[in-house]
Amino acid sequence: MRPEVYEYNFDWMLWRTLEAASKVGDGFDKEFKQMLPYIPYFSGIVEPFINLGDPGSAFFKMISEYLKNIVTAHEQGKKIVMTTFCFSPTIFYAMDIVPVTLEALTVLASVMWKRGATEYMDFCVELGFTETSCSSQRGCLGAYLAGMGEEIDMLVINTAGICDTNANAFSFAKTFLDKPFYSLNYPASLNDPEVNQYHRDDFKALIKFLEEQTGKKLDHDRLGKVLDEVAKQEAIVGEMEELQRLVPSPLPVTYNFLIYGGRFFFAGMPEYTVILEKMATVVRKNATQGRSGISSGREKLRAFMFYIDHYALNLNLWNWFDKREINHIGSILSRSFKDDSPYIKGMEDVAYNIDSTNLDTMIDSIAMINSRMPMVRSIRGPYDRPNMWLEESLALAKMYKADCLIYNGTPGCRNTWSNIKLIARDLEKAGYPTHIMYGDAFDDRVESWEATAARLDEFINVRGLL
Amino acid sequence: MMEIFQEAASGITNRYITDWVNSGKKIVGYTCSFMPPEIFHAAGILPYRIRGINTESMEIGDTYYGPYVCTFPKCLLQLAGEGKFNFLSGAVISTGCDAMRRLDECWRKTGEDYHGSIPGFFHYFDVPHKTDPHAMKWFENEIRKLILNVEKYYNVKIKEDSLRESISLYNHGRTLLWEVEKLRAHENPGVSGTDAFSIAVSGTVMPREAFNEQLEQLLADLPKQKSSSKKSGKQNKNGNKRIMVAGSINDDIELFRLIENAGSNVVADNICFGIRSEADQVNMEDDPISALTKHYLSNSVCPRMFGAYKQRFDLLQTKIERAGVEGIILQNIRFCDLHGSENGLFERDFEKLGIPCLRLEREYGPLTETGRMKMRIEAFLERMEVKQTDSGGKS
Amino acid sequence: MSIVAGCDVGSLTAKAVIMEKGRIISSALLRSKTNPQLSAEAVMQEALSKAGLSMDDIRYCIGTGYGRKNISFVDKDISEIACHGRGARWLNPGARTIIDIGGQDCKAVRLDKDGNVVKFVANDKCASGTGRFLEVMARLLDIPIEEMGSLSSKSTAPITLSSTCTVWAQADIVKYINSGHKIEDIGAGVNSAMAKRAAILANSVGIEQDVCMTGGVAKNEGVVQDLEKLLGKNIKKMRKADPQIAGAIGAAIFAMESLNGRS
Structure with missing residues (x-):
């Protein structure tokens, strides 16, 4: 890593960037326009977000708060946990623990900084971590391994056996940083009675671990409050995701990013609820007017990213969709599968419910939420088994009237690269033009965004979709 | 004597497999060392560890698997698609790692396209990645499910007594392998x-009875050696360096030959297919299923058991001391992030203890890159030859 | 007379060095031929004839490089890792970290204070970050490989290039050429991608000063300067001889030591 990179801590630098970004929208429009030339490095991301209006600037404020929590955690006497986006942060908030979500922070660096998180990725390789490992963890992880972030107190994951390369990154970090580690480990199926019992036992053991690490007992009232907040949030999300089924979809293309981003950062925290409410206002208005959420107001096509999104600089993927008047109707990261979500029909087996009646029901609820997070929900078992990747992708594609399906991941994704060809074949058979992106969602050195976009255009053109 | 083992180790099939099939008995393949073969033995079925040896091309492997995937499961799939495993009547796919567990789907789809390439009994064996009590319960349940499915499909009964007998037979094999391990670790490797x-x-890949018998004979025929009193500080009389090989899966004896021919003795290894922890016996006092559960899960020998680095480090260190290892070759198949990354940690920690390490990335399958690997190995042995004056460097 | 020789047969080029009393009296560098033996003979012949010597005059000869096992006339062969270390040491006695970028791979070697190899790493299984990569890119840009290095200092807006795959990088380069990017900006991007690759290796062996570069790419000042920036360390220039023949020099020095009964 270049010596200059050691000058500033990664989390601190992200926080300052976001803090500044969240404030530029506070003034008058003219002030904002005047400001942009002074922030050439991240005006590309700031401008579209501020142009989203209230939800955009609230989103910046929320992330800024999240980062501030990390940077100031120890001052406030809180513990920091290193975790993954597949893990709902709800339990951490309920126990006053500050999460550092590796992939989410890698995304922030990728979309905001020209160099992304690539130097930190390479730093991991210098330490002996394989360069073929997933870039989503490697970016942020490199910074923390280099000691360029607040000290991590513990690590908690739930990806063992689902995304081994993910679990392996944390396992490496556990040894390297020499910190306590807890790994929730999910069986291949989602909801047999014995699996539910297992989820429960495993989660109880996790709570015990967290209690030991923090020296504090789980506060039942607080857990109840957080869960109620989650329920409130999911109700708003559910409403928006129901309206998303309309043609044209009233959701601006970046909304799915805000929804899942918010969930990964702040599920169960009021900051997220505020954003969702602001978003819902926009969506409802668009829906009443029969207007598409796309900037031009027109929707020509609906695409479903059936794995993850691409986090090129300035959210170029979403710009690409918006410019071509294609609506992005979500990815594997988008939906939470709460029992009262409208899209659950036909997939009731996958659903979870929130029941804050007593401690046992609360633990059950939170264990269920966690086991329904992206990836750990639908790529845990063979892809063509009930409730798994194929069934879910087809159900969502149908429900949301997708015109085409797009796979995007990273070369580090051993799991999906081991069956993407199979599922793509099945999706094509089911009548969905399916495109496989070969780049890296977090590292445009693997394939530049321009090349990726050219291939997407080629797909759209060759398949006669537009 | 050795020829029997060399033959069995060098090809997909061997004379025992042929005899077994000819006598009308069943063979079931499995893919991971966390699968207890005793279960099949107890059912009168020959458990066969599926291998990718002698793969010559990869068009089938590459048709179903994507590009960023380890070549080991691709080779298995290739051979399966070519019908090389048609002698199997069943297969058990374990959740060894991401790429290995997807062999389940890849093989099933290959079976649809290449008629007859998939065995009739096809079981997905879900192995936990930790050893907590509730994970043990899950694993025991998986073992019971496997037994039920075997009984149902093959119309057999796996009785507790026969399971116990099989365990005892496999334990005896472990004892014999341990004798081999002692011989190779000797001052003058036997x-x-x-x-x-x-x-x-x-x-x-051999019936356990025949394996034990042949190995007993081999051990009896080998010249007796005076046991070495020194625990460490061993040095080879022939000047060869004493090497340990660890890392990704390997069943290709040519890799070992390559390393030894460069001027070393591989006196220990820690590799899937190799002798890892054969000293640990399955407990005969316990109820057999519970004993198998404990034996096969609690040995966190593979980095698929996340967060258990310390145990594996200790295991390597024991082997180093026992065999007087002077240097470690830490190899990994490209895209094997689990071993590849752990090798980085081993390198850091063992170099700190003054044991030279070489990290080597390779492909599984035909050793097409022997030139490149040989160059590295020779340079490594040269490096070990010279006593360094300091270690230096920041990492 | 105690004349010794070192012969380094690499994947792209073959090098020979003839030494007497610790001084280079002749050297040669040729493009590799179809097999290592032919390359070795040709390059050795050239070095010998430059010095007016014949093979009989050579008291001891050591072979190294990719093709070293296939050279008939050498007395012994030693890995290029050790030879590059020793050669760099001769070029600069203070050398502790050596970055060697050859035709087929890229290596970083750390030496102890006596010049013994302490640790080495090499890039695996990929042409990116090697001389071959640079050659392919130079061909795409239609400029002689010798001029690649000078492009970096001419560039004002270097492109960002995929640093992981030669095949994909080619596709990117073609795209940049077609979209009218300046040759120097593309060339600078290529050099910087090379440097990034090498920096990861150098950092993973752990850097000690002096840092030196050997191999053909050491002559590309664009890569060298980028590496200095990435490592935050000065890379010592070695003017005593062509850094591309460092391996052959090392082999010749080992030959001398063998002759003197040392080592």
């Missing part, structure tokens, strides 16, 4: 690393 590895690989 068995080469290549031979020891051939024996270990053979054990996974």
Whole structure:
């Protein structure tokens, strides 16, 4: 890593960037326009977000708060946990623990900084971590391994056996940083009675671990409050995701990013609820007017990213969709599968419910939420088994009237690269033009965004979709 | 004597497999060392560790698997698609790692396209990645499910007594393998690393009775050695360096030959297919299923058991001391992030203890890159030759 | 007379060095031929004839490089890792970290204070970050490989290039050429991608000063300067001889030591 990179801590630098970004929208429009030339490095991301209006600037404020929590955690006497986006942060908030979500922070660096998180990725390789490992963890992880972030107190994951390369990154970090580690480990199926019992036992053991690490007992009232907040949030999300089924979809293309981003950062925290409410206002208005959420107001096509999104600089993927008047109707990261979500029909087996009646029901609820997070929900078992990747992708594609399906991941994704060809074949058979992106969602050195976009255009053109 | 083991280790099939099939008995393949073969033995079925040896092309492997995937499962799939495993009547796919567990789907889809390439009994064996009590319960349940499915499909009954007998037979094999391990670790290694590895690989593809018998005979025929009193500080009389090989899966004895031919003795290894922890016996006092559960899950020998680095480090250190290891070759198949990354940690920690390490990335399958690997290995042995004056460097 | 020789047969080029009393009296560098033996003979012949010597005059010869096992006339062969270390040491006695970028791979070697190899790493299984990569890119840009290095200092807006795959990088380069990017900006991007690759290796062996570069790419000042920036360390220039023949020099020095009964 270049010596200059050691000058500033990664989390601190992200926080300052976001803090500044969240404030530029506070003034008058003219002030904002005047400001942009002074922030050439991240005006590309700031401008579209501020142009989203209230939800955009609230989103910046929320992330800024999240980062501030990390940077100031120890001052406030809180513990920091290193975790993954597949893990709902709800339990951490309920126990006053500050999460550092590796992939989410890698995304922030990728979309905001020209160099992304690539130097930190390479730093991991210098330490002996394989360069073929997933870039989503490697970016942020490199910074923390280099000691360029607040000290991590513990690590908690739930990806063992689902995304081994993910679990392996944390396992490496556990040894390297020499910190306590807890790994929730999910069986291949989602909801047999014995699996539910297992989820429960495993989660109880996790709570015990967290209690030991923090020296504090789980506060039942607080857990109840957080869960109620989650329920409130999911109700708003559910409403928006129901309206998303309309043609044209009233959701601006970046909304799915805000929804899942918010969930990964702040599920169960009021900051997220505020954003969702602001978003819902926009969506409802668009829906009443029969207007598409796309900037031009027109929707020509609906695409479903059936794995993850691409986090090129300035959210170029979403710009690409918006410019071509294609609506992005979500990815594997988008939906939470709460029992009262409208899209659950036909997939009731996958659903979870929130029941804050007593401690046992609360633990059950939170264990269920966690086991329904992206990836750990639908790529845990063979892809063509009930409730798994194929069934879910087809159900969502149908429900949301997708015109085409797009796979995007990273070369580090051993799991999906081991069956993407199979599922793509099945999706094509089911009548969905399916495109496989070969780049890296977090590292445009693997394939530049321009090349990726050219291939997407080629797909759209060759398949006669537009 | 050694020829029997070398033959068994060098090809997909061997004379025992042929005889077994000809006598009308069943063979079931499995893919991971966390699967207890005793279960099949107890059912009168020959458990066979599925291998990718002698793969010549990869068009089938590459048709179903994507590009960023380890070549080991691709080779298995290739051979399956070519019908090389048609002698199997069943297969058990374990959740060894991401790429290995997807062999389930890849093989099933290959079976649809290449008629007859998929065995009738096809079981997905879900192995936990930790050893907490509730994970043990899950694993025990998986073992019971496997037994039920075997009983149903093959119309057999796996009785507790026969399971106990099978465990005892496999335990005896472990004892014998341990004798081999002692011989190769001797000051003057009585068995080469290549031979020891051939024996270990053979054990996974031969009927256990025949394996034990042949190995007993081999051990009886080998010249007796005075046991070495020194625990460490061993040095080879022939000047060869004493090497340990660890890392990704391997069943190719040529890898060992390559390392030994460069001027070393592989006196220990820690590799899937090799002799890893054969000293640990399955407990005969316990109820057999619970004993198998504990034995196969609690040995966190593979980095798929996340967060258990310390145990594996300790295991390597024991082996180093026992065999007087002077240097470690830490190899990994490209895209094997689990071993590849752990090798980085091993390198850091063992170099700190003054044991030279070489990290080597390779492909599984035909050793097409022998030139490149040989160059590295030779340079490594040269480096070990010279006593360094300081270690220096920041990492 | 105690004349010794070192012969380094690499994947792209073959090098020979003839030494007497610790001084280079002749050297040669040729493009590799179809097999290592032919390359070795040709390059050795050239070095010998430059010095007016014949093979009989050579008291001891050591072979190294990719093709070293296939050279008939050498007395012994030693890995290129050790030879590059020793050669760099001769070029600069203070050398502790050596970055060697050859035709087929890229290596970083750390030496102890006596010049013994302490640790080495090499890139695996990929042409990116090697001389071959640079050659392919130079061909795409239609400029002689010798001029690649000078492009970096001419560039004002270097492109960002995929640093992981030669095949994909080619596709990117073609795209940049077609979209009218300046040759120097593309060339600078290529050099910087090379440097990034090498920096990861150098950092993973752990850097000690002096840092030196050997191999053909050491002559590309663009890569060298980028590496200095990435490592935050000065890379010592070695003017005593062509850094591309460092391996052959090392082999010749080992030959001398063998002759003197040392080592």
